[in-house]
Amino acid sequence: MANYLSLEFARSGPMLLAEARGKGRWATAERVLKTMKPEQVVDEVKNAGLRGRGGAWFPAGIKWSFMPKEPKGPSYLVINADEGEPGTFKDRQIMEKDPHLLLEGIAIACFAMRAETCFVYVRGEYLSSLVALETAIAECEQAGLLGDDALGTGRRVRVLAHRGAGAYICGEETALLNSLEGRRGEPRAKPPFPAVYGAFGRPTTVNNVETIANVPFILERGVPWFRSMGTQGAPGNILYGVSGAVENPGIYEGPLGMSARDVIEKFAGGVKAGKKMRAFIPGGASTGFLPPGKLDVVMDPDALKKEGTMLGTGGIVVIPEEVELLDALRVLSRFFRHETCGQCAPCREGAAWSDQIVGRFQRGEGSGDDFALLNDIMRGSKQRTICVFPEAFAGPLGSALVHFKGDFERNIGPASPVAPQGATSRG
Amino acid sequence: MAELSIDGRKVEVPAGTNVIEAARKLAIDVPYYCYHPALAPVGSCRMCQVEIVDPGKPPRVVIACKTEASQGLNVSTTGKDCVAARAATLEFLLANHPLDCPICDKAGECDLQNFSYKHGHGVGRFTEPKRQLQKHELIGDHILLDQERCILCTRCVRFMGEYAKAPQLVVAGRGDRNVIATFPGERMHSNYEGNLADICPVGALTLKEFRFKSRVWDLDSEESVCTLCDRNCSVTLDTKRNRLLRARPRQNAKVNGWFMCDVGRFGLLDHCNPSGREEGGFLKGARVAPAEAANALAEALLADRGRWLVVLSPRLNCEEILLARAVLGPLARALVHVPVAAEGGDAILFTGRRAANQRALELLGIEPVSAEDLARVAVEAATAGVLSFDSVALATLLGKAKLKRAALVDVWRRADPGTAADAAAPLGVEFFVPGTLFTEKAGSFVNCDSRLQRAARVQRPPQGILGEAGLLQELARRSGDAHAGDGVDPTARVLAALGQEPLTLLQLPEEGLDVAPAAPVVAAGEARLA
Numbered sequence: 008m009a010n011y012l013s014l015e016f017a018r019s020g021p022m023l024l025a026e027a028r029g030k031g032r033w034a035t036a037e038r039v040l041k042t043m044k045p046e047q048v049v050d051e052v053k054n055a056g057l058r059g060r061g062g063a064w065f066p067a068g069i070k071w072s073f074m075p076k077e078p079k080g081p082s083y084l085v086i087n088a089d090e091g092e093p094g095t096f097k098d099r100q101i102m103e104k105d106p107h108l109l110l111e112g113i114a115i116a117c118f119a120m121r122a123e124t125c126f127v128y129v130r131g132e133y134l135s136s137l138v139a140l141e142t143a144i145a146e147c148e149q150a151g152l153l154g155d156d157a158l159g160t161g162r163r164v165r166v167l168a169h170r171g172a173g174a175y176i177c178g179e180e181t182a183l184l185n186s187l188e189g190r191r192g193e194p195r196a197k198p199p200f201p202a203v204y205g206a207f208g209r210p211t212t213v214n215n216v217e218t219i220a221n222v223p224f225i226l227e228r229g230v231p232w233f234r235s236m237g238t239q240g241a242p243g244n245i246l247y248g249v250s251g252a253v254e255n256p257g258i259y260e261g262p263l264g265m266s267a268r269d270v271i272e273k274f275a276g277g278v279k280a281g282k283k284m285r286a287f288i289p290g291g292a293s294t295g296f297l298p299p300g301k302l303d304v305v306m307d308p309d310a311l312k313k314e315g316t317m318l319g320t321g322g323i324v325v326i327p328e329e330v331e332l333l334d335a336l337r338v339l340s341r342f343f344r345h346e347t348c349g350q351c352a353p354c355r356e357g358a359a360w361s362d363q364i365v366g367r368f369q370r371g372e373g374s375g376d377d378f379a380l381l382n383d384i385m386r387g388s389k390q391r392t393i394c395v396f397p398e399a400f401a402g403p404l405g406s407a408l409v410h411f412k413g414d415f416e417r418n419i420g421p422a423s424p425v426a427p428q429g430a431t432s433r434g
Numbered sequence: 435m436a437e438l439s440i441d442g443r444k445v446e447v448p449a450g451t452n453v454i455e456a457a458r459k460l461a462i463d464v465p466y467y468c469y470h471p472a473l474a475p476v477g478s479c480r481m482c483q484v485e486i487v488d489p490g491k492p493p494r495v496v497i498a499c500k501t502e503a504s505q506g507l508n509v510s511t512t513g514k515d516c517v518a519a520r521a522a523t524l525e526f527l528l529a530n531h532p533l534d535c536p537i538c539d540k541a542g543e544c545d546l547q548n549f550s551y552k553h554g555h556g557v558g559r560f561t562e563p564k565r566q567l568q569k570h571e572l573i574g575d576h577i578l579l580d581q582e583r584c585i586l587c588t589r590c591v592r593f594m595g596e597y598a599k600a601p602q603l604v605v606a607g608r609g610d611r612n613v614i615a616t617f618p619g620e621r622m623h624s625n626y627e628g629n630l631a632d633i634c635p636v637g638a639l640t641l642k643e644f645r646f647k648s649r650v651w652d653l654d655s656e657e658s659v660c661t662l663c664d665r666n667c668s669v670t671l672d673t674k675r676n677r678l679l680r681a682r683p684r685q686n687a688k689v690n691g692w693f694m695c696d697v698g699r700f701g702l703l704d705h706c707n708p709s710g711r712e713e714g715g716f717l718k719g720a721r722v723a724p725a726e727a728a729n730a731l732a733e734a735l736l737a738d739r740g741r742w743l744v745v746l747s748p749r750l751n752c753e754e755i756l757l758a759r760a761v762l763g764p765l766a767r768a769l770v771h772v773p774v775a776a777e778g779g780d781a782i783l784f785t786g787r788r789a790a791n792q793r794a795l796e797l798l799g800i801e802p803v804s805a806e807d808l809a810r811v812a813v814e815a816a817t818a819g820v821l822s823f824d825s826v827a828l829a830t831l832l833g834k835a836k837l838k839r840a841a842l843v844d845v846w847r848r849a850d851p852g853t854a855a856d857a858a859a860p861l862g863v864e865f866f867v868p869g870t871l872f873t874e875k876a877g878s879f880v881n882c883d884s885r886l887q888r889a890a891r892v893q894r895p896p897q898g899i900l901g902e903a904g905l906l907q908e909l910a911r912r913s914g915d916a917h918a919g920d921g922v923d924p925t926a927r928v929l930a931a932l933g934q935e936p937l938t939l940l941q942l943p944e945e946g947l948d949v950a951p952a953a954p955v956v957a958a959g960e961a962r963l964a
Contacts, residue, residue, distance in 0.1 A: 174608065191605065196500050212476075216557065233763055316856040349586065349612040350478040356526035359610035363562040380559055387522025 008327050011261040012217070012244055013020075013223050015105040018108035021139035024146040027056040027107035033152055035227040036114040037257045040145040040160045046076075046083045048119035048226065055225045055233040056242045060097075061087055061178075061215030062291065062319045063243065064308040067222075071083065073202035074120040082210040083199075084117050084125040086219060087183055088140075089176040091130055092291035093342060094297045094322035097246035098216035100258050102129070102136035105220075106143035112165050112219035115226060116155060120212055123163040130181050131173040140168045175346035177395050180213040193348045194394035217246055235299045237263035238307045245308070249275035252282065252327035270323055283328040286336075286411070288320025291338050295406030296332065318406050318407060340365045343400035353388035358382055365404070381408060438507035453498035453509055454482055455593075464511055465520065465549045467498040467527075467635045468587040473596055474914035477585050480523045481549065485513035488939045495519050517553070524554040530565045531636070532582045532609075540637030542650040546585065573603075574622030576642050576696065577630050579621055581613045584638035590614060590630045595694065598626035598782070601916075614638070620842060625784060628699040631683055639931060643700060647679050648672075656890040657684060659697035659879050661749065661790035661872050662705065666781050666881035671702070671892045672875065678706035678873065678893065688945045689886055697786040706893065707874050710848035713896045716859035716866035723900050724868050727904045731821070731865040732912055735765055738818035743811060745831075746771045747824030747844070748801050749787035751877025751889065753924035754790065754902045755798050756931055758823070761910045767817055770796045770803045772827045773810070785882055790872070794880040797951065809834035823869070823902060829861055841865035843902055876923055876939055886929075887946035888939055921942050940953040 015030075025032070039048060049138040051355030053068025073265055086109070088100040106155050113125045129137045144166050149151040157164035169187055177186045181195035196291055205211020221243055226235050234242045239261045247270045250256045259272065267289055271277060286296040289304065294317045297304065304311060313425050340362040349355035356371050361384050362412050364377050377411050385405055388397035408415065436449045440457050442900045447456045452475065454464045477500040485493040486501070487508045495515050499509075500909035510516070526545065530627045535541045567581035588605060591614065595601035602622045606615040616622055653672040660667040660681065672679050679704040685692035694753035715727025735742050744766040746758055761770050771792075779786025796802070803811070805827070812820050812835050820838030822828035828842055846868065872879075874895040880886045895901060900908075916927040926936035932949045 176608075192622070197496075198476075344609060347609040349607075349609040350476070350588070351479050352478070352523055352526045352585065353610065355610055356529050360526070360529055360560065360562065367562075376559070383522065385523075387519065387526065391483065391519055391522070393477060 010244065010260045011219055012031055012108075012246060013100070013258065015108075016100050016105055020413075021103060021106050022142065024107060024143065024150060024152075024365055028111050029104075031227075032105075032107040032223075033111050033114075033158075035223045035395075036111045036118075036152075037158045037227075039115050039226050040118050040158050040162065045119045047116060048425070049225060051200070051230060052119070052222060053193060054230045054258045057218065057221055057233070058241050058308065060217035060245065060295075060320070062092065062250055062317070067214065067218055070202070070212055070214070074212055074290065075120075075331065076121070078210060081210060082120060082122045083122060083212075084113065084120060084122040085180075085183065085187065085188065085206055085211055085213045086113065086125060086127040086216055087178060087180060087213050088127050088129045088133070088136065088370050089171050089178040089183060090133070090214050090216070091178045091346075092293065092301075092320050092322060093339070094250055094291045094324040095248055095320040096250075096322070097248050097258050097320065098135050099130075099136050100246065101216050101220050102133070102270075103139050104137045106142055106221065107147075109140070109216055110147055110153065110166060112222040114153065114167055116117065116212075117164045117223050118162065122212075123165060125164070125166045126138065126187055126206065127166060127168045127171050128177070128187055129168055129172040130178075132347045134170075137168055137170050137184060144168060149197055157293055165416055174348075175342075176348045176396065177392075179396070180393070190366075191348075196263055196393050206428055220313075225337060238305075238309075240309045241307050245306070247274065248320070248322040249325070250322070251325035252279040252284075252330075253325050254279055254340055264305050264307045265324060266303050268276055269298075270306060271302070275323075275325075278325060278327060284324045284325060285328045285330060286332060288322075288324040288326070288403075290344065291322040293317070294319040294326075295334070295400040295402035295404075296326070296328075296410060297406065298410045313348065315409070316402070331410045332407060332420065333365065337365050337369050339403040343403075347396055347400070350394035354392045354397045354400075357384045358398060359387035362401065367420075368415050368418045370420075371418045373418045375419055378408065378412075378415070435703050436507070438503045438505070438509060440509045443510055447503050449503065449505075450605060451673075452505045453484060453501045453503060453507075453657055456503045457484075457509070458937060462511055465545070466497045467501060467585060468544060468589060470589050470593075470633055470692075473589065473592045474498040476588065476592070477584070479527075481520060481527075483519040483523070484514045485510040485661075486515045487513070491670060493755070505696060512862070520549075520553045521555055522549055525559070527585050528558060529560040529562075530552075531585065532564065532583070534583075537582065537646075538637040539640045539645060540583075541633075541636045544637060547634040551929045553650070565610065572621070572642065573616050573764070574627045574630075576627050577622065578640050578645060579614060579640055580638050580640070582637050583615055585636055586612050586614070589616075589633045589635070590639055593626075593633055594622070594624065594630060598624045598629075600624040600626070609807045618783075624693045625697060626693060626782065628696045629683065629694070632693075636777045641680070643703060644680050654892070657788075657893045658873065658889040658892060659881075660694055660702060661879065661889070662698040662701040662788060663779070664748070664789055664792055664882040665690065665698075665785050665789045666790060666885070666887055667698055667783060668737050668887060668944075669694060669698075669702070671706075671890075673892050677892050680701055686945050688778060688948075689881060689883075692785055693783065695780075695782070697784050706871055708845060708871070710851035711868075711896070712846040712848055712860060712866070712911060713868055715868060716863070719859055724900055727865055728867045728900055728908060731806050731843075731867060731905070734819070734839070734841070734865065734907050735762075735909065737820065739765055740767055741816060741818035742766050743794070743808075743817050743820045745767050745808070745822040745824055745827050746795060747822075747827065748774060748792040748795055749844075749872065749887060750791060750823060750902060751872060751875065751879060752791065752794045752886065752928040753792055753877045755800065757906045757910075757924065757929050759798060759800065761913070762807065762821075763860065765909070765913060766787065766821075768801060768811070770801045770808065771831045772805055772808060772824070773802045790881075791879045792884075793875065793882055793884055794842075794928075795846070797880060797884070797949065798928075804833065804852070811902065812837055819864075821865075825861065830865070832861060839864050841867070843867045844869040844907060845871055867905055868896075868899050870895045875901060875903065876944070878928060878939065881946075884948060884950035885946045886949045888925075888931075888942045933942050937950055 186192035259274035635908040667690035774789035776787040923938040
């Protein structure tokens, strides 16, 4: 099982074009653009079963097939490089170390979707990613790989890097599009979906960096090769990110379907200093907490769904025993309270209210009534807003209430404020 | 067209109509905050949640504002999931909303109050400290912002951009730090600001001019029109103890849609609550009772039959214009008006022509004359005097010509009441009869698009003031006019004169009546003075 995505990650800076071409970058794109038809590329990606690595795991080929086959006017590809999920830092490795891999994938994807322009929306904090990407774009334009006559095919492929301004919500694809257009970064109500009405009102596909980085390899090595890795439902390798209290935090490439235990122990060297684990987060902050007893869950989108959580971005966070779970939860509830865009009432108020309640438990001032209240806050906001942000803040909160209820119960205060029956809210 | 079913009742609406509007057709109220029929829906308040029921599937909760009616759609507004979802939304909105209803201008017409009663929980569970934000910040020429009361529906932000074409409001901050704000250090300036207080579903945006003036349930509300330009926006006038406290736009798709401009909204407050109003009559420099001045004027007009020049005003309602035509037409040398030109209008509602009923003067055949022609004719030997119902036109005339005799019937405001300098007759005229405001009598107005609308009587004139109609009726009695006292409704008479079905004032439809003539109007006495 050979790695393919992370081969350049050990270097200290980006691989420049000359070296990248020596390693085979751009050869696949050139062959694809010169010898294949767009539909054939879409079919290859569809048959390979490539699923979106941004966290939703939607089949990429199917997403591509929603784009108009005979567009009247421009279509756009947008790369979501607004990697903001706590515990997630894989895309920056690709951009900072192997930017030509991303650009080659972009050229192929643009060709497949008949898009002439690609916007790469780079997280505001990722300045070095932006610089590496802009350098690589300039190299490609000079070499004729990108531009008005990309790879000498007469096709136009322009790539524009756009820097975000530091908002988690802009990782939601329609908020990203609003932000890209210069508007407030708030998700748009769907329908219309981006494939119909996306960036600047034009058909648009938004793909994650890692997803696109897989594309050149699929076209180069073929569907059977890709399907030989990973699971039946989710083939290929994934960049696992491991952070928190482990011996060797970092990004590790491995096939989908490994157990969380293997990723933590075999890749990251296990819990730091041989300590015990209190909990782990399987795939980024919004996927919530699992107890050590669940370490054998399979890192596969469908398997984790059955566990009531998600694979998300595959960013595992290990929380050691010395950290109280409520403290860890409060860090995340604060984060989500801070990052909700606030346009939908249930999410704006629900994220803030639940954070306040978690804060009370953290101070030992919880109330027995708060369990029902927290569940009502989640119920009243999940699936009740424009985007899935309530699902994100309910991830850690809901999982903590399921797996770590005792931590809450131990923190019910003696003088917990209980609203008297019939009274309205006090404040 | 699409036929859909809401709560088991069928309704047919044009395809693409949203479920809120389709339900409205069935008189089913779907509650909402961020949606407004005049603005593009955003779907963020989550108050309008309803259920889509497909056979064999669990009901799906959706937002009605963004759900388009389609053939066979089956909607429930009473399913338990959507009822719970709406109650949850209200609990979220109320969590940080201050309980200052007892001192809030919006109380009584507040959608947060109303929907809480209808769709909310009886008990609040929020025990955390509430957000503390700006409570009364003047953010425009007329609007105060209370950030604590705001539920962030963003109607105001969208109204300023989409309708007022003055995108000067924004949402600043993120999440629960979101607040409505202007650009740093700047205030809004727009002719449509006042509408923000109407479209704000809560008491976050209130009018400086109405703040703490009255509880809304103590107001008397009547339907009228705004007379500050010849758009004649449909309005509701709210009075208390004979004072106009608030003018609000009344929805009329044929005239003003949902809104009105600030020139009208705040101009009406000044217009209808005139300070320093002259309530007495004047006769040869002496203050007399209005009736005495009116009697003396009537005698002078009858004594010089056919020799008085009468200038009518676009401030008069149709009924007064028609009565003047009937009574003064035979008595006067000529019955004229000086057309007012448009000045400083905008492309939204304000026409800039400050002559509410000018179109009626034209349609009823009152001769238009220029100020220059009027000045020339006014000093001819055949003219004994000038009677004007318009102080502006008369003041202009007096600046151009020395009149033998002058009479004024209008509302007159003393710049500096009570002083010796202000004890003289208005404009120094021989006869002054105090006139009435359009709100002191019921009548109708015709706007620039020939739409005739009703204006109710909402105020009592000061004691002793007879009004224009009082003077004209006295003249009719003395000159033996056949119209006087025949019992025909004055509005029906106007409509008949305009070639329309003679409806009475109360029979007029809410949207008013199009009274555009089939053929172009030819003024009855055109070229008589040329």
